Amino acid sequence: MYLQLIEQVRHAIELGALRAGDQLPGIRKVAEDLVMNPNTVAKAYREMEHAGLVVLRHGAGAFVAESHANGQREDQRNMQKGRTVVHRAVAALRDLDLDDGAIRRLVESELAEINEEVHR
Amino acid sequence: MISPAIEVHGLTKSYGPNGLTFSVPHGSICGFLGPNGSGKTTTLRILMGLAHAGGGSASILGVPAGTSHEIFRKVAFVPEVKDLYPFARVEEMIRLTRGFYPNWDHSLERRLIDEFEISLRMKCPKLSKGTKAKLYLLLALCRRPELLVLDEPTEGLDPIAIEQTLRLLVEQVAERGATVFFSSHQLPEVEQVADYVVMIKRGHCVVEGELDGIKQCYRRVRCVVERTDADLPRSLANWRREGRFVTGFSADDADTLSQRLAGTGVAVLESEPATLKEIFFEQMEHA
């Protein structure tokens, strides 16, 4: 569950919804709003700090990190490019009359094969 | 190191705990899980001094269970059967409880009466099951307890009431650093709010620890075998086979497991953290 939280924050930063210096809501508030364990939320915040996503300032809260936000811009660009590639690929697969389920299976088995090769 | 909120050591009682040992850290929300008849309710009753232990020891907030009534200034209990005095009305019940606690949280009381839509003039036995549960919770929370012990708090409640209850428990921990220890059969709920878990089976503890830590040790892994007629490596002895696929639980992550299985004709397909439900069933099936 707390992985989802980290992903949400990461995603928000990538999309630019959260910018460098923005303050994340307090641990208590997040815990109460999402009905999640506050210790788990605290852990998520600490991990995000560890990953360089945010900076925890004593007594003030969590703020989106500066440096990472800069680095994120490049990741953002890659994500944009990636989105375009996927868009074209999915369109092409749809032209072959494949439904969404089939497309998903193809992608997953492709990823799985890549993983297998890596491990062999 | 702060002492644990609840500490149980070798607790034994006929028809109940059987050499049960666990401890619950301060400031955590701990789920107490186990099949029916494994001794959960008895353990809670012993902790609250309502039953005597046959052997072993139990203490709450550092005080041996059943030795002090003063401890109930800081500890609140919500039992499974949430009936209150049949001769009292809701407002009388609140007035009575409030009188014992000089540090009663009046604003929380007002807020909960509002939120729960409890009618004050109603006689207690006439309340619906859900309202009884909410009233009991109100009486427990407004005392500002350091430790909250609950036996199946969400049993029989509608989804909105369940969410309200869980949110209140989270609030207690978030805002006051209270400890919450609750037994439940609703594994998804426990997974949502608990950060510590104690699982018992036939009276003793089979799993205890931080939920995250436990989930690290339980990854649901799916592998594919080259030959369907070959025997599985010993480490995968009790995994499930379905044709070319083998599923089971492993403490190792995908990479480590792949290395271990190198050359055995088994390849890792996917590896995901198990849900609490899967961990629970896995524990309960294997003696």
Added chain:
Amino acid sequence: MTGSTMLSYKYWLEFRLRLLVVAAYAIWTGVITPEWAKLSPAVANELLGTRLPQSIEPESLSAWVALAGQMSFFTWAIALCLMGNGLRTAFLPRHPSISYTLTLPVSRSRLISTHQALNCASALIAAALTLAVRFAATWWSGDRIPFIPLGVSIALSTLFVIAWNTLLSALSMVMHELWTILVALPIFVISNRWIWVTVTALPAYGEFPWLSVAALLSITALALAFSLHQSREQEFG
């Protein structure tokens, strides 16, 4: 102390209906003059089965006889009505709300002793009510009021009420209320004579019933000790 106040409030919540019944009955006992009391002292004496009270003037005799004759039933009824020791409450077989009571910041001995004190107070108030009403009735009817015999009789009766009530409350710790009442019945029947003799002994012959009073106090103390002991030994909820 907040504890005692709240326990009194709890007592009130639980017993309010019963206290009403007890008060009504007490008043009724004071008002009603049984027919046989208006007969000659000798006949009344024979009906009561007790010795003729010599120290009371004939004009006041009927008032006293009327009251004395009702004391046995008075004891029985009020002891039963107020049955309950704060933990195992009468007419509420093994109720789950005991989990709430026993997780309040108040000791079990406090629960029981406060309840006991309140029961004694209720018995005393009931007795005072009966006495007051009997005084009023006697004064109204123009008879002479035998203050002392009446007062002493009812004080001794109150001791019986408290003793029987404590005994019944103690029994309800270990048996279901219905069984307790069944067990209580023969006790009351057998003790009828004892009650009458004790209640009339002092006014009649100036004999203070030391033995009876000692016995009653012992029964009360033992029953209370039993309740307290059971509260520690038993398991609840």
